[in-house]
Amino acid sequence: xxxxxxxxxxxxxxxxxxxxEVPGKGHLLPLPLNLIGLIISxxxxxxxxxxxxxTCRVFHYMTLPQLYTDVTLRSYDSIRYSPEHGRVxxxxxxxxxxxxxxxxVLRNVSGYVRQLRFVGEWREHDLEEFSxxxxxxxxxxxLNTLVRVVIERSANLRDLCWELNTxxxxxxxxxxxxxxxxxxxxxxxSSRDPRxxxxxxxxxxxxALRVLDVDPLCYVDDISLLLAGSKNLRxxxxxxxxxxxxxxxxxxxxxxxxxxxxAANQPLNLTKLAVKNLFTYTSDTCGNFYDCSAVxxxxxxxxxxxxxxxxxxxxxxxxxxxxxxTFPSLKSLRGDKVSRELQLLLANTSGLEKLYIIGDTxxxxxxxxxxxxxxxxxxxxxxxPSDLHSDTLRDDTIEAIAQNHGQTxxxxxLPPQWRLTSDNIALLVRNCPRLEQLGLGADFERFMxxxxxxxxxxxxxxxxxxxxxxxxxxxDKMHELDDGTHEKQIGGATSAREWSRIxxxxxxxxxxxxxxPELMADDDDEEGTPGxxxxxxxxxxxxxxxxxxxxxxxxxxMEV
Numbered sequence: 001x002x003x004x005x006x007x008x009x010x011x012x013x014x015x016x017x018x019x020x021e022v023p024g025k026g027h028l029l030p031l032p033l034n035l036i037g038l039i040i041s042x043x044x045x046x047x048x049x050x051x052x053x054x055t056c057r058v059f060h061y062m063t064l065p066q067l068y069t070d071v072t073l074r075s076y077d078s079i080r081y082s083p084e085h086g087r088v089x090x091x092x093x094x095x096x097x098x099x100x101x102x103x104x105v106l107r108n109v110s111g112y113v114r115q116l117r118f119v120g121e122w123r124e125h126d127l128e129e130f131s132x133x134x135x136x137x138x139x140x141x142x143l144n145t146l147v148r149v150v151i152e153r154s155a156n157l158r159d160l161c162w163e164l165n166t167x168x169x170x171x172x173x174x175x176x177x178x179x180x181x182x183x184x185x186x187x188x189x190s191s192r193d194p195r196x197x198x199x200x201x202x203x204x205x206x207x208a209l210r211v212l213d214v215d216p217l218c219y220v221d222d223i224s225l226l227l228a229g230s231k232n233l234r235x236x237x238x239x240x241x242x243x244x245x246x247x248x249x250x251x252x253x254x255x256x257x258x259x260x261x262x263a264a265n266q267p268l269n270l271t272k273l274a275v276k277n278l279f280t281y282t283s284d285t286c287g288n289f290y291d292c293s294a295v296x297x298x299x300x301x302x303x304x305x306x307x308x309x310x311x312x313x314x315x316x317x318x319x320x321x322x323x324x325x326t327f328p329s330l331k332s333l334r335g336d337k338v339s340r341e342l343q344l345l346l347a348n349t350s351g352l353e354k355l356y357i358i359g360d361t362x363x364x365x366x367x368x369x370x371x372x373x374x375x376x377x378x379x380x381x382x383x384x385p386s387d388l389h390s391d392t393l394r395d396d397t398i399e400a401i402a403q404n405h406g407q408t409x410x411x412x413x414l415p416p417q418w419r420l421t422s423d424n425i426a427l428l429v430r431n432c433p434r435l436e437q438l439g440l441g442a443d444f445e446r447f448m449x450x451x452x453x454x455x456x457x458x459x460x461x462x463x464x465x466x467x468x469x470x471x472x473x474x475x476d477k478m479h480e481l482d483d484g485t486h487e488k489q490i491g492g493a494t495s496a497r498e499w500s501r502i503x504x505x506x507x508x509x510x511x512x513x514x515x516x517p518e519l520m521a522d523d524d525d526e527e528g529t530p531g532x533x534x535x536x537x538x539x540x541x542x543x544x545x546x547x548x549x550x551x552x553x554x555x556x557x558m559e560v
Contacts, residue, residue: 358413
């Protein structure tokens with residue numbers, strides 16, 4: 001007996017029998033199942049996938065796995081009403097959050113889930129009374145129990161995100177110990193309501209861990225055993241609560257988190273490390289919790305200290321800024337502080353491919369209402385111009401970037417407070433031929449000379465000429481011309497072959513996208529003579545949403 005032709009059945013199968021006929025409409029052409037699957041694979045919106053599931057039985061079975069691949073359940077602390085018909089959401093049953101959780105528990109769909117997120121506000125009734133009696137509210141106990149059931153039923157679960165405002169209890173942690181998840185995000189609550197504290201067990205399959213809003217006074221779980229025992233962990237992100245740095249409270253003790261790694265002399269083999277809002281004294285007893293030689297990407301936001309910071313943080317930040325470490329495998333560095341330690345790090349390493357130095361992007365008094373590019377809020381306020389405009393530190397840092405990383409650098413973002421000179425720009429262009437995305441601060445005169453150097457960067461894809469937070473001169477120059485004039489001038493200037501790869505450009509707060517060169521007519525002269533035909537690139541003005549996923553814009557924020 002010949003074996004079944006599975007691939008042939010897949011390509012020859014269809015939702016209609018051959019030569020089927022609909023009265024008054026002729027024959028229906030058979031639609032192969034693999035073509036249906038290809039069409040469905042382009043659907044992304046959950047609403048579109050849900051409607052497709054309700055079309056027919058075949059579409060239901062083919063769309064259902066994609067519909068439940070990525071599940072996000074959002075909880076609200078109040079009853080919501082539909083904006084379409086004014087009815088209560090979930091009328092006749094429970095809230096959409098609870099009914100979604102009910103479906104994952106009772107229906108045979110949890111096996112399709114690969115990414116599961118719980119976000120929003122979970123309302124706990126009589127919380128103060130339960131806290132006085134040393135109990136956890138029953139609603140939170142039931143929530144964690146149902147989540148534990150979903151995790152155990154989701155055999156293909158790889159990514160779990162808990163961002164509810166209530167704490168994840170030991171019931172869920174114990175279920176994760178035997179799961180196959182590779183990425184875990186946990187947000188700890190900011191309230192000080194008593195909760196059980198658990199020593200989190202290791203998760204052997206865990207590769208990426210994100211812990212958010214860590215506050216030692218808010219009953220956070222002990223993740224030291226999780227870090228020490230998860231041998232496959234490669235990416236670690238720790239975001240502390242901003243409260244400690246705001247009130248200058250050094251209550252964070254790194255030994256409670258990394259002490260087991262240090263005691264076992266087994267540093268974490270991390271490739272990506274990101275920290276935010278760290279405010280603590282660092283001692284030698286917990287100084288080598290990760291292997292510096294393996295780290296490829298580092299992000300430090302509002303943690304390291306630097307020029308422009310308040311003097312009250314100096315003693316704490318300087319306790320670990322003095323440590324000199326080398327990172328031979330470092331490929332990406334991102335931070336928001338300018339300091340001599342950063343300059344020395346750049347001078348003592350080589351081979352960086354991406355460097356993002358985020359400046360003070362707090363909106364200033366000269367922001368205009370029609371600004372098209374959103375500014376990222378800074379948690380530290382404005383920095384003294386005399387510090388961030390230090391010419392010596394700026395020149396030394398740029399020289400270190402050009403000399404040590406120029407041949408490998410592809411992305412470069414410099415603080416907008418650094419108004420680069422013509423020599424600075426020429427040094428970068430001459431030593432960084434592989435640049436693809438560039439963001440820097442330059443005055444109007446330097447910007448005009450910069451146009452002459454850009455053709456020497458053949459791989460350039462996106463350019464940002466940043467506005468000066470302390471002056472309106474450059475922005476005023478850009479706003480003197482209307483959008484049409486900008487589009488025409490950019491289209492003509494970038495029509496040359498050397499500019500062919502540039503697609504995105506930001507001038508102060510104006511963002512433009514350049515298309516392909518087209519044959520266009522110049523404007524008529526004063527006598528009405530038709531303008532000459534010439535090749536120019538079609539240019540459109542865009543808003544910040546159009547560039548939010550491009551690295552040179554996406555990385556210019558305080559998020560990690």
